[in-house]
Amino acid sequence: MLELAITLVLGLAVGSFLNVLIERCPRMLEREWLTQSLGLAREQGWTPPAGAEPDASPSLNLFTPGSHCPHCQAPVRWYHNIPLWGFMVLRGRCRDCGQAISWQYPAVELLTAVWFGLAMVLWGPGVTAWAWMAWGATLIALMVIDARTQYLPDDLTLPLCWAGLMVASLGWLPTDLQSALWGAVAGYLLLWGVAQTFRLIRGQEGMGQGDFKLLAALGAWMGWQSLGALILLASVLGLLHGLVRLKLKPQAEPHFPFGPSLCVAAFTLVIWQRGQPVWLVF
């Protein structure tokens, strides 16, 4: 019981860190791209107009600046930074300017804690549970980043893929290294193939490369045997997502991210596969 309580608290803390990652990772990427393309332009002898430079003065990484309100920039007091608690005490509003705090913060914290607790219950204390917790935390970050910005950063998808191969080779997963390796290869190639076909037929990009890398990572963790079910479930979820979107926002652009569907499908399958002996009893 104590173990579960510690895990839940750890999940809240990790979720709080994921919020920072979700907020800053896309901005750091955009900044990097802008700096790179401006450097390239300068090499070609082109002088960028004033104001095109990224704001270089305040450093932006996962640790600085400290947490602050996105509206009024007021720093968040440490006791308001406590996961869930801070949001409840402040009743979802900034203490300084009164602007609403996004419900995404407590949602990510809660989701991470629930996943950590579930992993502890499903796998029991041990390295396998820890590995799945790290996997789920990365997926939660990817899911929200993709939903918000339509990026699936390489900085998250690629390490997730290597980590999957590593834990499979260490024997921490039910997936053996052979299945993990082919899962990664097939996962990448499957979506790459779909995207190429789509491009031939429609003459436009239907899917981002981030999706290929995400499915490669999921294949590494879940083995090639799971890919069929994973894609099927993700497609159904993607279709539902698209229909709901069309209903709610008919004028919205037709592009929407596929990453969240893949992540939700992966969570569902992993829980289903692990919990099967339990479900069969009922």
Ligand SMILES: [Zn+2]
């Ligand atoms: Zn504020």
